[in-house]
């Protein structure tokens with residue numbers, strides 16, 4: 411007897427019907443890079459996997475006016491190869507390229523990364539930095555949530571039973587905004603990061619910051635923009651002193667949210683340097 | 696359930712449980728034992744195959760996910776006469792093979808890269824091999840073999 415059944419969905423409508431079937435407890439299957447590791451060791455808490463990895467509507471990467479649409483079944487490789495994302499979301503492209511090795515990037519999807527919501531999920535800081543919204547669909551209808559509200563903690567989300575992430579949207583950043591992603595990992599390719607950072611920014615004609623976003627990864631239980639740090643940078647000239655101060659402030663905000671723990675001593679120094687370095691890349695004139 | 700796909704250019708239809716991996720399907724149902732199970736959790740690359748032209752870890756692909764796709768395993772990599780192809784020859788020439796357990800995956804990772812570009816830098820070759828572990832060679836010779844093959848194929 412197989413431990414679970416498999417069915418392939420060919421459209422969002424079909425996936426949602428299958429996922430909401432009251433008779434068979436079902437879960438989406440994307441690239442399987444988290445699911446297959448999980449079911450190897452644990453008893454699956456569902457009776458059926460609904461494969462959404464080839465649903466055409468969930469594979470798109472498009473620009474519609476001032477908005478970018480990225481399907482939830484887009485793989486890291488597809489995202490990294492997309493000219494639309496290369497132009498509008500360098501931080502997301504860099505995050506995708508930092509994931510696993512090529513085989514993981516060819517299978518793993520953005521939707522799976524967000525739904526799995528590991529503390530160290532690499533797409534989260536960049537999606538949050540871009541103010542990305544996750545679009546969810548179930549038999550009871552559609553709703554949209556900021557990614558930072560969808561992920562409620564490590565491996566916890568506001569996804570309800572039968573709900574599918576169909577796609578993400580985010581506003582095209584204003585002209586001239588650059589973004590960047592940096593991650594600390596023990597090994598270049600396969601390390602699952604313990605800290606990462608996405609930043610976006612722009613300087614005005616006077617060389618002062620007129621747009622800035624900062625979103626650390628794996629630093630707080632819920633991913634969020636560090637608006638406190640953004641506020642101290644806005645309108646200022648990004649001198650070495652200011653960027654160093656922004657780094658310290660980032661560490662302070664993190665500690666304010668998580669309290670001091672065994673890992674704080676390391677993380678405090680690391681996040682400071684990471685914020686400074688990533689902001690420097692985003693704000694490079 | 697019935698799983699139908701193409702493996703090494705041959706169509707196959709296999710009756711198998713829905714919850715096994717593509718790696719088990721290849722090894723236990725099709726007798727294609729070139730893909731190895733090293734870690735079974737995506738860390739080592741010994742189970743690498745190409746799925747629709749892209750490198751994947753077959754231990755992380757659910758067998759029915761392969762339905763309708765084209766799979767290339769190491770058994771499908773060879774010269775037209777059935778002998779070793781140029782990349783495989785170069786693995787030997789450059790001393791890139793020791794115990795051999797990682798080699799099917801390494802060759803497929805190399806072929807995946809060479810499908811994309813025939814002008815890879817050494818850094819790009821290393822990135823392409825980042826998910827494939829070798830306990831024996833120290834990688835240098837494997838990179839050499841792929842680099843040499845790229846150069847030869849460019850000149851063809």
Ligand SMILES: Cc1cc2nc3c(=O)[nH]c(=O)nc-3n(C[C@H](O)[C@H](O)[C@H](O)COP(=O)(O)OP(=O)(O)OC[C@H]3O[C@@H](n4cnc5c(N)ncnc54)[C@H](O)[C@@H]3O)c2cc1C
Pocket residue numbers: 437438439440441442443444445446447462482483508509510511514517518519520521522523524525526530531532533569573574575576599600601602603736737738
């Ligand atoms: C060797 C290895 C290295 C890795 N390295 C990294 C790394 O560097 N960085 C990183 O962030 N992650 C890494 N991962 C984790 C994993 O690859 C990612 O989290 C990946 O994005 C998961 O996507 P998937 O499509 O494979 O998800 P799946 O395994 O298919 O699904 C994961 C979870 O999400 C749910 N799900 C999938 N799609 C949807 C959807 N559209 N809507 C709702 N729920 C959905 C599934 O039901 C399941 O609960 C690694 C994994 C391995 C095995």
Ligand code: FES
Pocket residue numbers: 731732733734735736737738739740741742743752753754755
């Ligand atoms: S056996 Fe698949 S990656 Fe190790």
Ligand code: FES
Pocket residue numbers: 791792793794795796797798828829830831832
């Ligand atoms: S040759 Fe032995 S693991 Fe690579």
